[in-house]
Amino acid sequence: MSGASRLRGFGASVFVEMTELANRTGAVNLGQGFPDSDGPPELLAAARDAIAAGHNQYPPVSGVPVLRAAVAEDRAARYGTEYDPARDIVVTTGATAGIAAAVLAHCEPGDGVLVFEPGYDSYAANIAMAGGVARPVRLDPGPSGFSFDPADLRAATGRGTRLLIFNSPHNPTGKVFTDAELALIAEHCVAHDLIVITDEVHEHLVFDGRKSRSLAEWPGMPERTLVVSGAGKTFSVTGWKVGWVCGPADLVDPVRTAHQYLTFNSGTAFQVAVAHGLRELGPWVDGLRADLQDRRDLLAAGLAGVGLDVLPSEGTYFLQTDIRSWGHTDDLAFCRDLAPRGVVAVPTSVFYLGEPLRTLARFTFCKRVEVLTAAIEALRADTARRR
DSSP states (O other): OOOOGGGTTOOSOHHHHHHHHHHHHTOEEOSSOOOSSOOOHHHHHHHHHHHHTTOOSOOOTTOOHHHHHHHHHHHHHHHOOOOOTTTSEEEESHHHHHHHHHHHHHOOTTOEEEEEESOOTHHHHHHHHHTOEEEEEEOEEETTEEEOOHHHHHHHOOTTEEEEEEESSOTTTOOOOOHHHHHHHHHHHHHTTOEEEEEOTTTTOBOTTOOOOOGGGSTTOGGGEEEEEESHHHHTOGGGOOEEEEOOHHHHHHHHHHHHTTTOOOOHHHHHHHHHHHHHOHHHHHHHHHHHHHHHHHHHHHHHHTTOEEOOOOBSSEEEEEGGGGTOOOHHHHHHHHGGGTEEOEEGGGGOSSSOOOSEEEEEOOSOHHHHHHHHHHHHHHHHHHO
């Protein structure tokens, strides 16, 4: 027997294969994007204190009030967007569940959903589960990073297009969309009356003096935008799975309903701790951003030093390499060949909904400096042996 047809093609991800390759070969795993060190000690202590204080039963379906209030304060302070904690915010079991609930809440069978590609792999599965039709818009790599052609955005927005899933800072490319690009996208969404789900989980992790911006800031967007973010990337606690969705009550209410019947809610003590983090631990997050920028530079220089063309990374945990610089045109074959050389990466083609580009591979730099250094040294030694 097989499962529902809408989920065919969404089996075990390439991350499983790459992790197994790393385990089998002893290679340094720079494929999957999660930190290998814990978040701020004060945040971890706040979680322990919350457990000791008895925050161990079901939270409210919308999330604990103190976290919703902290999220509203944070969004107002950094973006100037105002949300009522009681009506406009729902806490979710991680941002991934928040995105899934938002898609299920607002996508009717047959609705078109715009997605920039390559994109986070859960988007396509969410669209399929809702019975929607993915309409990809290509991000093309170039010397200055990734960009899109506005004509492609217009062409993808056919009749029946209802939603845009948008992600900046962008996984897997490391792109941070410019103000000009955000303004153009916002105007397009208003003109076509689209509901927007904007994935901002890497919002604090932007480099080189850039400022993270939200599509919800632009004229005509607050009333049509669901902003999704979370604590995992911000505080290096990806296993806590605390996310949230913010937006106008008429858009958030259906999300709350969908999430209620997915997981209801979870992590009461973690929610209490994250509220403390949002209010008190801004300096730690600033330090994390600076540290990640240094680690990005370390890995980029190391990869360039062994002859790989490295594309700019403006945010997130990730950078992309053009594997043609090593004579490869198949990213999966490249990653399989790379593991015995001492490093595991992820083929970028797995992040496409349409016809994939197969000449890119994604590396993560959210690992400890000694891990990144070991990866670079392994590639240098292998390169020297092959000369």
